[in-house]
Amino acid sequence: MHMQRKDKYSGGVYLRLSKEDGDVVVGTKSESNSISNQKSLITEFLKSKPEIHAVSFYEDDGYSGVNFERPAFQRMMADIKEGKIDCIIVKDLSRFGRNYIEVGRYLEKLFPMLGVRFIAVNDNYDSLNTDTAHDIVMPFKNLINDSYCRDLSVKIRSHLDVKRKNGEFVGAFACYGYLKDPQNKNRLIIDTYAGQIVQDIFRMKINGFSQNRIADVLNKEGILSPMEYKRSLGIRFSTAFKINPKAVWSAKAVSRILSNEIYTGVLVQGKQTTPNHKVKTRQAVEEKDWIRIEDAHPALIDRYLFDIVQTLLERDTRTSPDEKTVFALAGLVFCGDCGQPMVRKTAVYKGKNGKRQTYSYFVCNGKCHGSKCSWHRINEKELMDAVFQSVNLHIENVLDTERALQEIADAPSSQLLIRKLRDRIIKKKEELARTERLKIGAYEDFKDELLDRQEYIKLKQEFDHRLEEARSTIEDLNRQIAELEQDSSDCFKWMKYYKSFGKLEELTRFAAAIAINRILIYEDRRIKIIFNFEDSFRQAKEMIESTRQQEVI
Numbered sequence: 001m002h003m004q005r006k007d008k009y010s011g012g013v014y015l016r017l018s019k020e021d022g023d024v025v026v027g028t029k030s031e032s033n034s035i036s037n038q039k040s041l042i043t044e045f046l047k048s049k050p051e052i053h054a055v056s057f058y059e060d061d062g063y064s065g066v067n068f069e070r071p072a073f074q075r076m077m078a079d080i081k082e083g084k085i086d087c088i089i090v091k092d093l094s095r096f097g098r099n100y101i102e103v104g105r106y107l108e109k110l111f112p113m114l115g116v117r118f119i120a121v122n123d124n125y126d127s128l129n130t131d132t133a134h135d136i137v138m139p140f141k142n143l144i145n146d147s148y149c150r151d152l153s154v155k156i157r158s159h160l161d162v163k164r165k166n167g168e169f170v171g172a173f174a175c176y177g178y179l180k181d182p183q184n185k186n187r188l189i190i191d192t193y194a195g196q197i198v199q200d201i202f203r204m205k206i207n208g209f210s211q212n213r214i215a216d217v218l219n220k221e222g223i224l225s226p227m228e229y230k231r232s233l234g235i236r237f238s239t240a241f242k243i244n245p246k247a248v249w250s251a252k253a254v255s256r257i258l259s260n261e262i263y264t265g266v267l268v269q270g271k272q273t274t275p276n277h278k279v280k281t282r283q284a285v286e287e288k289d290w291i292r293i294e295d296a297h298p299a300l301i302d303r304y305l306f307d308i309v310q311t312l313l314e315r316d317t318r319t320s321p322d323e324k325t326v327f328a329l330a331g332l333v334f335c336g337d338c339g340q341p342m343v344r345k346t347a348v349y350k351g352k353n354g355k356r357q358t359y360s361y362f363v364c365n366g367k368c369h370g371s372k373c374s375w376h377r378i379n380e381k382e383l384m385d386a387v388f389q390s391v392n393l394h395i396e397n398v399l400d401t402e403r404a405l406q407e408i409a410d411a412p413s414s415q416l417l418i419r420k421l422r423d424r425i426i427k428k429k430e431e432l433a434r435t436e437r438l439k440i441g442a443y444e445d446f447k448d449e450l451l452d453r454q455e456y457i458k459l460k461q462e463f464d465h466r467l468e469e470a471r472s473t474i475e476d477l478n479r480q481i482a483e484l485e486q487d488s489s490d491c492f493k494w495m496k497y498y499k500s501f502g503k504l505e506e507l508t509r510f511a512a513a514i515a516i517n518r519i520l521i522y523e524d525r526r527i528k529i530i531f532n533f534e535d536s537f538r539q540a541k542e543m544i545e546s547t548r549q550q551e552v553i
Contacts, residue, residue, distance in 0.1 A: 003128050009117060011054040012076050012085035013042050016095045018064045035061055038091040045089070045121045052087055065098035080116055092122040164269045167293035171269070173235065175262050176226040177300055188267075188297035195300050197223055201257055202301050205309050208326035208509035211251035211258070218249040225249045258313060264306045265299035268292045304494045308513060308532060315341070328509045329387065329519065335364040336520035336528060338373035344380070362521065376523045383519075383527065388507045390529050391515050398498040398537065404544045418481055425477045432470045439463040494533045 015038045039057065046052055056079060058072040079085050088111070090096045097103045111118050111127065118127040163170050168186035177198040181187040197218070204214045218225075224232055227247040261268055270291040272284055315331030333342045342362040351357040360380035364373050439460065446456035497514045504511055520528040531537070 003112065003115070003117060005128060006086070006117075007051060009052045009087035010085045011046070011052045011056075011087040011089055012079060013039065013054050013057045014060075014073070014076060014088055014090050014096065015039060015042075015057065016060040016063060016065060016070070016073075016090075018060075018062060035059055038095065041091055042089050042121060052089070054089070055085060065094060065096070068097060068099070068102055080114055086115060087117040087119070089119045089121065091120070093120045093125070096120070161270070161291070164291040165293075167267055167296040169267060169269075169297070173230070175260065176229065176257065177263060178297065190298050190300060194226075194229060198257060198263060198300050201254060202263075202305060202309055205258055205312065206305070206510050206513050208328070208330065208513075210326070211254040214254045215249040215251050218254075223249065226253060255313070258309055261306070262297075263299065263301040264303050265295050265297055266292060267296035302493060304497075304533070305514075311517070312513060326509065328507050328512045329383070329516075330509075332512060332516050333362050333383070333519045333521060335373060335376075336522035336526065338364065340365055340373070342378075342521060364521070364523075374523055376521075376525075378521050378525065378527075383521070384507060386527050387512075387516070387519060387529065388504070391507060391511065392504050394515060394529075394531055395498050395501050395504070398495055401537065401540050401544065402495045402499065405540055421477050421481050425474055428470050428474050428477070432467060432474070435463050435466045435470065439467070494536060 015035050017035050017038075043054075046054055056076070058076040060070040060072040063070040063073075076085070076088070080088075088096075093103065096106075107118060107127065110116075119125065163186060169180070169188050170186065174180050174188055174191075177191055177195045178188040179191045181189045201214055201218075204217065205211075209217070225247045257263070268290055270285055270289065312331060327344060330344070331341070333344075334340065335342055343365045344360060344362055347359045347361075349357055349359060361377045362380065362383060363375055363377040442451065442456055442459045442463065445451045446453070451459070501511055501515075515531055517530045517532045517534075520530070522528070
């Protein structure tokens with residue numbers, strides 16, 4: 001379609017630069033594509049076009065050419081529709097866009113229909129002077145630009161995947177509680193201030209605070225919410241909530257922190273993706289395909305505490321309207337017969353002295369859930385007394401075990417056992433080297449015809465068997481040493497909580513949540529307490545017994 005020439009044009013100069021499209025080299029700007037260079041080139045070009053008067057400059061710095069939802073581009077299109085400009089000038093076609101279908105739609109349909117002249121300086125393209133040759137070449141240039149963007153997208157995806165699998169952080173912003181390392185932007189370091197707030201949030205949850213209550217405490221203390229904290233650091237970010245005068249802590253924000261595994265030192269990435277370089281709508285990735293790296297950065301919360309909080313989040317631990325924290329055993333009491341959570345209820349009655357008194361108890365609510373279980377109950381004080389005694393006894397047993405483990409770790413016999421194992425490894429490695437030499441010697445004898453083929457094969461099989469056996473033994477000995485050196489330290493990690501308890505004067509929510517997984521109440525009034533870390537506790541005792549037996553031997 002040929003356009004009619006005008007005497008004067010109101011020009012709009014469009015400039016674009018994008019790291020995503022490869023226009024920017026990491027840490028620098030490519031001089032040929034920089035915004036200033038584009039502007040200088042077009043300004044110089046317009047000196048030869050006196051009929052065009054540049055009335056507006058539109059700059060999209062940091063926006064991909066694949067997507068046309070760019071702020072300056074949209075403003076330019078609005079100005080076109082309002083009649084403010086009727087000519088667009090770009091350095092080259094790739095500055096306008098890299099999606100050949102969309103670029104073609106603008107150049108071949110929309111701009112001619114709106115009477116807009118389009119000039120791509122370096123491509124020597126002017127829609128006013130288009131001819132058959134240009135009609136053929138321009139679609140190919142569009143296609144090349146689109147192909148370039150597609151190939152670049154594949155390379156970027158592959159590059160980011162490699163970084164994720166290497167445990168490198170590739171997100172735009174560090175999670176609340178962390179900062180990007182100034183020396184390495186792909187590594188997270190602890191933010192001392194925000195990290196302390198995260199630890200306080202977990203501590204409050206363990207102590208029985210609801211998410212709403214935690215949010216209220218943080219707001220009353222004037223603690224900046226994650227969004228406001230980013231603003232205070234001068235971090236530029238875009239969010240749907242940015243229009244709010246001031247963002248405050250909410251139960252949802254607290255829940256996100258409490259359920260985020262990143263605080264244990266685990267980096268989970270690749271949860272979302274886009275179908276291709278043209279479609280920017282993000283889609284969820286199946287959990288099995290997430291990239292999960294352990295110990296990728298320093299942990300703020302140890303794994304034991306995090307797992308306990310996840311259990312508490314799954315259980316009903318609501319507070320009464322007149323209470324600020326939950327009951328010490330909230331969410332921990334279950335019916336041993338039907339498995340349903342038992343409900344805490346309070347009855348009011350008049351005592352012998354005529355004063356108003358309360359009576360609290362737990363009752364099985366199984367029938368409400370289709371169970372045939374009875375409405376059996378247990379007095380709260382009776383339960384608390386029994387649990388209190390059991391927890392104190394368990395703490396005593398754990399501390400005895402911890403002391404025994406420490407003695408084993410420090411005992412000369414334990415160190416002697418490790419030295420013996422290492423001596424055996426040295427001897428096995430010497431045996432391995434001898435066998436390797438014998439195998440090589442047999443091959444040399446075979447080459448020198450001192451051994452026939454059958455004799456050589458038989459010797460080779462024998463030497464291969466010895467080598468495999470020696471390597472297997474070395475691997476097993478190394479495993480035994482690792483167990484002796486590491487297992488006890490693993491047990492100590494959760495035992496530190498019990499050391500901090502000492503002998504309890506009362507059963508606090510914190511002690512109950514740390515020590516108890518669940519309490520089972522049976523119809524025949526039996527009480528069974530399942531403690532946290534039971535598997536680790538059992539392993540610790542087995543390790544003590546095993547070490548003592550080896551000492552006897």
